[in-house]
Amino acid sequence: MSNRNKIIMLILMLGTIGTPRIMKAQGIEFMHDLDSALAKAKIENKPVFVDFYTSWCAPCKEMAKDVFPLENVARFYNKQFINCKVQCDDKGVGVEKGKQYQIYAYPTLMYLDKNGNMIHSAAGSTTPEGFIELGKIALDPDQNMFSLIREWNAHNREYAFVTKYFKALQDAYRGEKLNSDFNTYFNELTPADKLTKNSFEIVKLVKPSPFTPSFEYIEANAKKYDKTVGSAVVDKYISDSYLWYLKNMINPETRKQYEIAKAKFKAKNYPYFDEFAMFLYAFEVQDSTGDINVNEYMKRGDAFLQKYGKNNDSYTLALTSLLGNCTGKPDQTVIGIKWMEDLLRRNPDPKYLSTYFYILVRNYHCDKAQEVANEMRANAIKNNESTKSVDAQIASIDAYRARLAKLAEKNKSK
Template sequence: MKKIVIVLLLSLCTPLFSAAQNAKGGFRDFPDWQAVLNEAKTTNKNIFVDFYATWCGPCKEMDATVYTDPRVSGSLDSNYIAVKIQMDRTKEDNPKIQSWYQEAASLGKKYQINAFPTLLFLSRKGELLAIESGFQSALDLVRLLQAANDPQNAYYLQLQKYQDGSIALKDLLNLAITTKRYKHDSLADAMAKRYKTGYYDLLSLDSQLNRSFTDLITHFPGTIKEKDRIVSYMYANPKILDSTFRPGLSNDYISYFIRRDIVDPLIDEADQENRKPDWARITKEVAKKYGNQKATNLVFDSKLAWLYKKEDWENVVKLEIEKVEKKGIQNAVKASSLQVNNLVYDLIFKKSNNPVYLKKGLQFMEVLLEKNPADHEVIDTYANVLYKIGRKHEAIQQEKKALILAEEKKHEQNVQVYKDVLKLMQENKPTWQ
């Protein structure tokens, strides 16, 4: 009889014992967050949290292929208290998941969890070691687990060094980038500003044109101004940056600085005064430092962007045609047939009633058709322009041709569109509305 009682007791205790042990993939169940912190303190292990959602595909893939990898589960078992926390709420949630709703919301707010999966690495005291978002392969996750377990890489320690002023200024940019990735934007901006003024600006000009420069522009564009010495130096020595990264990069950055710091403020000033920008004045201001050609090209692009914003379609069409003609229609078609087709259909055909512009659009399409004689979308655009110009018979013939080609390729959506267009043409109704 005693043997039966012992067996029954063991069978009753087994589920409770298992719940406290490592679950699938090394994860464990806890009643609340405080219990996780207590366990980390008792076992002297760091904490790993997988924030997931039930609808998240990458989360499910990691469950199936990553957490089952012995390298991952081994690293988790040895060094971490691993926990999975569901961030969404569903009707199928069991009582255990429901009991974590409030904790999940609190942690989500604290660490700004808005992408899944998000992986949180904490010290045994609950201090932030690292955060990563998105799918991680088994090898990548092992590397992350190892890096986070190294005290020298701990984010909270680097943050302490920044706060007490002991961090080397040359290391501050990497910390700023990490801080921004962790969504502490104002703190990251302050770090980047300190890095630039306290370290970067003191380097020789040629030494500034390196990875740090592109990192500053990418992550903290406001730290570098058009009036900075490095911008003038880069303008005079474009090959330094171009040879390290890619041809034309210096020109792209220079154009960005000019637009942001010279052109856009003058446009904003005009908008605030409810008047059109003085394009001649803006061109003159840019030309003072960067020459007439650079000024003309930049101001042209800025004017076109401004016209788009104002929905001044007639002038947008005018400048877009001018842009193509400067480049050469043959070169434009060679660079992108789709772009030319979209320009003619979406702008010239749909937005303009000017016969001069419509004829230009027709000329563009004739060149495009030479290269794409069997493209039903190109033929459809050509037919619509013909129709709007008034060449109805030719337009119907071309639209029928587009329809036949679409039917042969079984492009059902296009087939229906072309049938509708044909009907409108035959009924003498506009096809551009």
């Protein structure tokens, strides 16, 4: 190569190094300040899509990794929306924005008009196709949540619409509005209308909490539902409501309210109080910091299941799920495996396999966990369901095997 050509080549190389590379943007183009996004939306006359997320949320990370970067998703969202991400655990503006828009689940996928008013919302991760469809619904003034709210405000109280409306609020985790509008709906009903099957179906959908006026009305009139629903069905609804309401209150933040509610429940003299109290007693091992005495929990849980376990499959599932959360060592909580195997012998329901898998893998029973996961995957394929979740569970087994191998190696070296 001549000296002249060498000089030209050097100039070209230096030019390439010194010039910033212009990369074509990949995926959805997100802003990270909602106020700026809304200002841009006014200029461009577009709605705003907001991904409310947290740093610890696994489904949020799935969306960021598997959905937002896709070309067809980005093409649709970059054309139709100004897009913004708001981190709701940033200890700053993001936290305040989360409170402003009443965000209680992550991710919350929310759509705002250019003035910052919510026009549609959904909670949880979704597929790329589902995400695009969600955006299309948000853009449709005849389908989005804003249109449902408008129709509700116009006093549409037909059963089909009310069911659709309350379901949409529930799916979007708009709990405050759901409860407020349900109370309005229930209070507007005549005594005869409150006793209809349709009204009770809406009650079951919304699930008003025990000790609220609507719940207490149903409780006081349970026998009157005999002709329309069946008083036995209503009695079971009432008992289940108390059970899970109280169970979900056993945490440091609501422990005092739990004790008050439990005393009020006891005063009602239901025949199943002792059974429920023994179930709740297992969860009461949680101290004021949220720590759990695992050995005491296993002792109480096992005693309860031996006495009452056959009455309700959900008892075993709830006790085993929490036990799995408390497990971090090989064979630490094998009693939970026994609980699930006893349940599956009584009722081999495929939907119980996920909890069985969880307690197996948390105790490092990897080979058995692999068998169960393979069965779960085969069931999903048979039912034409996605295998994405179970595939992730199967992949997690390798991490447990690797940890188990390290522990074995460490024990050998001692």
